[in-house]
Each structure stands twice: as C-alpha cells, then as structure tokens.
Amino acid sequence: MDQARTTISKIFNGEPHSYTRFNLTQNMEGDNSQVEMKLSSDVDEEVGGNGVGEHLNHNNSNRKPYVAQKLGRTPKNLCFMAAATFLIFIIGYLIGYLVHRNKDVAPICAASVLPAEEPVARETGAAPLMDWDDVKKLLAKKLTASKLDSVFSDFSSTDHQAGSPGDESLGNKVLNKFKEYGMQSWTDEHFVKVQNAPASGSNKFVFKNNPEERPSGFLSYSFTGKATGAVLYAHYGRESDFRMLRDKSINMNGRVMLIRAGKISFAEKVANAAKMNASAVLIYPDPIDYTIGESTQMFGHVHLGSGDPYTPGFPSFNHTQFPPVQSSGLPKILAQTITQRMGTTILRQLSGQNLPEGWEGFNRLGDESDTITLEVNNVLAEKKIHNVFGVIKGFVDADRYVVIGAQRDSWGPGFAASTVGTGVLVELARSISDMVKNDGFKPRRSIVFASWSAGEYGSVGATEWLEGYLSSLSMKAFTYIDLDGIVTGQNAFKVAASPLMYSLIEKTLKEVKSNKDMSLSSQFAKGNWEANVLEPLKMENAAYPFLAFSGIPSVSFRFTTGVSDYQYFGTLLDTRDKLNGVTSSQVPQLAEMAAKFAGHIALRLVHDHLLQMDLRKYDSIIRLNVAQINGKVNTVQRVQPQLLPKTLTVQWLNSASGSYSRASRSLAADILNSDLEDVEMCRIINERIMTVERNFLSPYVSSRESPFRHILLGSGPHTLKALSTHLDALGTNNPEADADLFRNQFALATWTIQGCANSLAGDIWSLDNQI
Incomplete structure (x- = not known):
C-alpha cells in the first residue's frame, strides 16, 4: 500500500524531472475544462501563446499529435502508467469489497438488537396504558368485606368527640396507615x-307545675340564657308547618x-321558628x-351553615388577625333537645286548638x-x-385532584356516623396505592384522602x-x-350530587355489583333512576360546602332503609x-359495595383523558328555572x-x-373532535369543564354573609329559587316583598349565568355577546 501511495503521489504531484506536468484549470462557468499533460519543451510555447484555449486550438502541421509525442519520445513512462493503473484497480476492488461486506453484516447486528417485529408499548405520558376494565377488576379484587370488617374493628371507639x-x-391511626401505604401525608x-x-350545672326547663x-x-x-313562653306544637318545624299555624291565626x-x-x-327548625x-x-x-x-338523649348543632361560626368566610388558624365576628347563621333564640318521655309529657297536657289535618300526634x-x-x-x-x-x-x-373525605369524630360510638366512613377511606387508600405500586396502574390525576374532625358541629374541619x-x-x-x-x-x-356528575353516577350504578350479584342499578334504580336514586344535597352534608361554597362538583351517597333516616x-x-x-x-x-361505588367514581375521574362531567343537566335545570320565573313574572305583571x-322583561335571562x-x-362538540393523545388539548378542555361549577357561585354576594353562593344549589336571596319565592310574595302583595330588591337580584342572577356561559365558551374571541 505504501508503494502504491508513493506512485500515485508521483503521478498527481509530479517529480522534479523535466518530463511531465499536470495543469488543472477552470473556466469562468465553474466547470472543469480540461486536464492537460505537457512536456517541458513545450513550456516556452505556452508562455508565448494566448492562454489555455489558444494552446488547445492551435494547429501546427509540423508537429505530431500530443499523445503520440508523449509515447514516442518516452516509452519508459508507459510502464509507470500501466503500473499506476493496475494499483488503482486493486485499491478500488479492495474498497468495493469492504463496502459490500459491511452491508452484509449490518442487518445481522440490527436483528440482534430489535428482534421483535412490533414496537414495544410504552408510557408516553399522554394516556395510561391500563384498560378501564382491568382497572375495575383490580379494585374489585382488593376491596373485600372481610378486610373492611377488620378495619372497622381497628377504628371503632366509644369516645372520639372532636378535639378529644x-x-x-x-x-x-389514619396518618400512620397513609404512611404505611407509601403515600405522602400531612396534617392540618x-x-x-x-x-x-355546661361543665357544671345543666340545661333545664320547667313546664307548668311539673318537676324540673x-x-x-x-x-x-344555641343562644344562651333563659326564656319563658307558652308552648306551641309545630310538627316538624318546616316552613309549610308554620304556614299552617299562621293560617289558623295563631x-x-x-x-x-x-x-x-x-x-x-x-x-333549619330553629331558623324557621326564629322567623x-x-x-x-x-x-x-x-x-x-x-323507636x-x-x-x-339527642345531640346536634343549630348553626345554619358549616364551619366555625365565629370565623365565617375565613379559616380558624391559630392567632388569626381577623376581628371578632359571628356567622349570620347563628340563632338568636334558645334551642334544646329533650327526650321522648319529656316531649310526650308536655304534649299530653297541652290545650288550645286541634291539630291541623294530616298532623300526627296528640290532639x-x-x-x-x-x-x-x-x-x-x-x-x-x-x-x-x-x-x-x-x-x-x-x-x-x-x-x-379528586378529594375523598370522611368524618372521624362523633358524639359517642358513632359507628355509622364515622367508623364505617373512616374504614372505607383507609381501605380505598390502601387498595389504590397497591394498584399503583404493584399492578402498573398510573392515574393521570391525583387522589387526596382526607379524614375530617369536628364534623358533628357542622362539617367544621372540612369547611x-x-x-x-x-x-x-x-x-x-x-x-x-x-x-x-x-x-x-x-x-x-x-x-x-352535582348535576355535572349524573351521567357518571348512572354509569357507575351499572358497573358496581351488589351482594345479590346484580348491578346497583338493577337492584335499586329500576325504571327512572333519577327518580328512584337521586335526592337533594342537604346543608348538613359535608359535601354541601364543597359544592355550594367552593364550586367543586360533589357527591354523597348512602345505603338506607328506604323508609326513614337512621334513628341513632x-x-x-x-x-x-x-x-x-x-x-x-x-x-x-x-x-x-359503597367502597366500590366511591372507588369507581374516583378512578374514572383520574383515569380518563377527559373529565366525565355532563354539562347538559345544568342546561335543562337552568331552562326549567327560567321558565318558572318567566311564568311568575307574567303573573305578577298581570295581578300587581x-x-x-x-318594562321588566325576562329577555335577558332567556338570552x-x-x-x-x-x-x-x-x-x-370540542370533546367529540378532540385528540385524546394531545395532552395540552385535554388539559384545556378539562379546565373549561372545571370552571362550570365555580362560575355558578354568585360574585355579587359576600362569602361571609352568604357563604353558599351557588345560584342553583346554594342558599340565600341570590339563588334562582329565592327569585321564584320572591315572585310568589310579590304576587300575593306580601309586605316582606320588595320589587326594587327583586329587580336587582334578578339582574345579578342573570349576569351570573351569562358569566358562566362566557367562561364555558373558552377563548375571549369565542364569546357570545348577543346579550
């Protein structure tokens, strides 16, 4: 190879002899014009000529052709050129052989690295790989009655009043369980x-001449102090009950x-009586x-609201700098529970008018x-x-994140009130943690498990x-x-629950099996499931402040007797x-079954690309309320x-x-046309869905004065229900009715709905400004 390299160098670079020289020239167009070989005797002619072109075109009849001169005069050069040509051929052959060999070997290496014909599935971050049916099966395997029974025994207590x-x-115990399951945990x-x-003394009453x-x-x-008055039986203390008494001119x-x-x-009983x-x-x-x-004895609270009534609208952290204030939901009258014997003793001795028709009890x-x-x-x-x-x-x-919570405290043993819920909370945390650690389940969103205290005082810890x-x-x-x-x-x-969750609840009822090996839907929701299963979310429920105060879609559920509430x-x-x-x-x-129902809802919400929320239910609810208000406005305008x-028109509300x-x-439509593998697109759509409940909170009322600001499911004069009730009062010329106040509330409720629609529309250029 060294000899070949030397020979090629001599050919292309020249020797210090007089017999050859290479000239490489380029024309003005940039292409190679010619390669010229000249004898040293021709140098003088080139110098005296007109350049490369003139030299090539020069015809001299007295001279032999160029190659003939070359071969004729130096036959030794023929040997060098033959040897060089042969060496170039050998080198080219070797290069070709090596290239061809590499092509043959390369596929063998590739095959050893990737033997599989199909690409291996991998987590892209855009979607969990686990199928939803597999998620359901895993949860069903991990949640069993025997495990729950054991947990109930661990968390049973006869004395766990709030703060004790x-x-x-x-x-x-709950905190240690969370840590045991490898969860990040903390306390608040x-x-x-x-x-x-009273720690000393007691609450007491004296009726007529009976013993204290x-x-x-x-x-x-309750308000504290002493009050004396005549007893009046008011049935269940509902607004309708007090209207009956008023109609009897009592x-x-x-x-x-x-x-x-x-x-x-x-x-609610105390608030209605105070009115x-x-x-x-x-x-x-x-x-x-x-029975x-x-x-x-009976225990409870009479705060018409939730949370600490002495820090309304703000948290009860230590050393807060807020001035002393009381919730408007605190009663200004005395309230006390008495036993069944005490109540029936009083009833037997009452005089006065007979009971209204339909009221059971004494006469x-x-x-x-x-x-x-x-x-x-x-x-x-x-x-x-x-x-x-x-x-x-x-x-x-x-x-x-989705939050799953349960009350931990109770007035006494509180097995149904707190032990069962706490046990299910802990078991759900264990089961889902195990699915993530050991079974490959990867939730898209987070799950927060919360154990609340002071629930018996009105969802204080949660609020x-x-x-x-x-x-x-x-x-x-x-x-x-x-x-x-x-x-x-x-x-x-x-x-x-929130109407946004109705569709998800319906699906879950069909998926979860009862202990009779049939779906919850088949056993409890025959026919019209909404009529047979759904009930209003009450203020005393811990889910209520999440929905009506914070604008977070919430759900609460229970197995019940179907006849009356749990007596104990x-x-x-x-x-x-x-x-x-x-x-x-x-x-x-x-x-x-309750754990599986809650688990299915939670896992579905953290598993799917898009949140399973149904916006159509609120559409129908709004239309129903608007139709009722429209009819009542027309009635009042006719009779009053x-x-x-x-000039007062419901056109704006309709719009x-x-x-x-x-x-x-x-x-x-955006959901149907969305690319589920587009993480950012899914996040944008989910953000639009999440704003719906929050934007039903009226921005025109104080969270301290009216904490439950939801205009459809909240409580207060800002709600559509209150507007309808106000119209009833206007129609009967009730002295408590205020036409100017109604018009103001009507306008604010209208714009709250429009604001929710604007937010739901998404981008500012997508808004409907027809109103």
Missing part, C-alpha cells in the same frame, strides 16, 4: 370554637315551639318516628296558658382539631380547610366524594349492634302591575340561558 384525646388517637391544624354542654327536667343532651351554638310571637325531630335539620319570632325551641324524638327508647296545639321556662347554659370553648391527609399523585396532571385554601382548591380540586353515613340500611340506595344519628346508641340490626348484619358487605312594570346552552353544546 380519642379523636387525636384515631387521627394518628385548626383552633375552632364549639359550644358544649335536666336533659343531658344539647344543641351546640299568635306565634314569643312562643316556645315544641318540634318533632326528623325531616329537616335541627338548624316566627319564637323565643325558644324544644326538639324531641316522637315515638311515631323513633330509640323514651330516655335516649292539641297549646295555648297561652301552657307556659314553660327554659334555661340553656352551654359553654363556648376553643378546641384544637386536626385534619389528616394522604395523596396518591397522578402521572400526567398531578396538580389536579375550615376549604376556607384556608379556597383560592387553590377551587382551581385544582375537581370533585369531592363524601363517605359520611354511607351505610344506614339495606333496602334503598340514595345519591345526592346524634345519639349514644350509634353502635355496631344497632347498625347490624337495620342491615341484617350485612355491614361489611354493604360497605364493600304597579310592582313589576311591563343568558341560551348562551349557556350554546356554550355547553360547543364544548361537547
């Missing part, structure tokens, strides 16, 4: 004010209302509704001579409570957490699933034996034209309703 050592001990500390029974009675049960947040001013427990909350200018309320369990024994309502003196000495105290949390983080949108982190939660938490009181019977299944809530008889009695000892089996002039309808249909 027993409550703190249970909280530490609050200093809340609650009202307890001292009930040990109490109603937290004076209710200063009366002490005797009211049966049930139908509505203690707080009638009553001085006090006594609540008892009637034997028609309750809990004549001496069983008389009571008159001015049936006097009673009530004294309430409850004590306000500050308690330190802890909420406990654990999180399973998502793999795509980890900063978006304080919401108030403390409202700005973050309202943007990132997209669903709350409540586990309180999920097993109170076995004959019916009831669900209270709010008593010291809420034990495992009592719950076994109303469920035929099927508590673990019913809890398993001086109150609502013809806002139409805007929401178009925006919801547009988003539904």
